Amino acid sequence: MIRPPAVGRPSLHWETLALDGGLEIDPTTRAIAPNISMSVNNMLTPGDGAFSADGVEDLTALPFLYARWTNPTVRQLEQRMAALEGTEDALATATGVAAIAATFLTCLKKGDHLIISDVCYAGANELARRILPDYGIEVTAVNMARLDEVAAAFRPSTRLVHCESPCNPILRLTDLCAVAALAHRHGAIVSVDSTLATPVATRPLALGVDLVIHSLTKFINGHGDALGGVVCGRKELVEKIRSRAGVYLGASLSAHNAWLIMRGIDTLFPRLRAVSDSAMRIARFLCDHPGVKSVIYPGLETHPQYALANRQMNAFGGILTFQTDDQQKMAVRLADRLRVVHYAFSLGHQRSIVVLLDTNEMMKSTYRLQGAQLDDYRAFAGDGVFRLSVGLEAVEDIIADLDQALR
Ligand SMILES: Cc1ncc(COP(=O)(O)O)c(C=O)c1O
Structure with missing residues (x-):
């Protein structure tokens, strides 16, 4: 029973x-x-x-x-x-x-x-x-x-x-x-x-x-x-x-x-709390990084729905997105230079993972949005986002790894 x-x-x-x-x-x-x-x-x-x-x-x-x-x-x-x-x-x-x-x-x-x-x-x-x-x-x-x-x-x-x-x-x-x-x-x-x-x-x-x-x-x-x-x-x-x-x-x-x-x-609760804390620190670090144009994370005051995030979420989670200049080139650079973070699909694992999701490619393969819906997508994602799934590594190591690869 x-x-x-x-x-x-x-x-x-x-x-x-x-x-x-x-x-x-x-x-x-x-x-x-x-x-x-x-x-x-x-x-x-x-x-x-x-x-x-x-x-x-x-x-x-x-x-x-x-x-x-x-x-x-x-x-x-x-x-x-x-x-x-x-x-x-x-x-x-x-x-x-x-x-x-x-x-x-x-x-x-x-x-x-x-x-x-x-x-x-x-x-x-x-x-x-x-x-x-x-x-x-x-x-x-x-x-x-x-x-x-x-x-x-x-x-x-x-x-x-x-x-x-x-x-x-x-x-x-x-x-x-x-x-x-x-x-x-x-x-x-x-x-x-x-x-x-x-x-x-x-x-x-x-x-x-x-x-x-x-x-x-x-x-x-x-x-x-x-x-x-x-x-x-x-x-x-x-x-x-x-x-x-x-x-x-x-x-x-x-x-x-x-x-x-x-x-x-x-270990779900302690893991989620750990990755949420790390994601918050990484999001703030990326906001100030010269190589990063924008960051989306529900825990940032700049998230367009920050008030809703505060009301509806008990933790802000382990996923954030960021944009850089010349993202295709940056994707190659991140895949080549990152040592702690892995360049790969999927998310929510114990190891940090990042991948570029190019807006035109996403539209072609999946969403096919037009007009206002496409504008709404771009308001969050521009020409594409790097989706970072934060893992359980020391946050200082994740930040240092992203920093050396993004520069
Ligand atoms: C939000 C969300 N739902 C569902 C799925 C599908 O999950 P699975 O790969 O276990 O079929 C994914 C996979 O990436 C996902 O991100």
């Missing part, structure tokens, strides 16, 4: 739940750390529970029928994430993008309408805007920071609003409380991809959001050695997504990755 999560405000602090949420001492081994159960199937009592296209009627009656549904180790991770987000339940998936795809394909059917942030994780944006319309799902992309645009986008068929805060890659924020209120007024639900914020920085459920999605691959695992995703929310909805994701899409998480990710979560 696994301890069920406390819904809403827990009796324990979030930091403690990051260690103990869903953790049950194994009665046979009495191991304190979670055991890895690799078994694909578990013994059944005939007649227990039943599957259907819309989920198992009662997961507690039939928890570990077959590992594509869930597994004892994966379930512990799900309970831990539900406890951390304060939701009734959670579903762990093979990747973050699988959690997003399963959410879209469960909440939307032919004739339904999705409102999505015009800038969000590239895979989600491309899936929504290029693939869902092939299945008869209508999609409107809006700048979620413009609430009048969001309000105007609703149709009677709108079922889901999908956003990010801060959004990858430009770190624009969404007022989650306001967007959730709008969506609920129109009978729609809201999913937020909270990967960049993590449960340490933002508590979407308390702001009215219905589904909280994470790429566990990033800060939550935090060690760059396991792919994973999660969607947290009401039990009934999560179970419906589980049947699509696990049973029909086959996007199940491996027990081994679940175990690695739980080990990462043990």
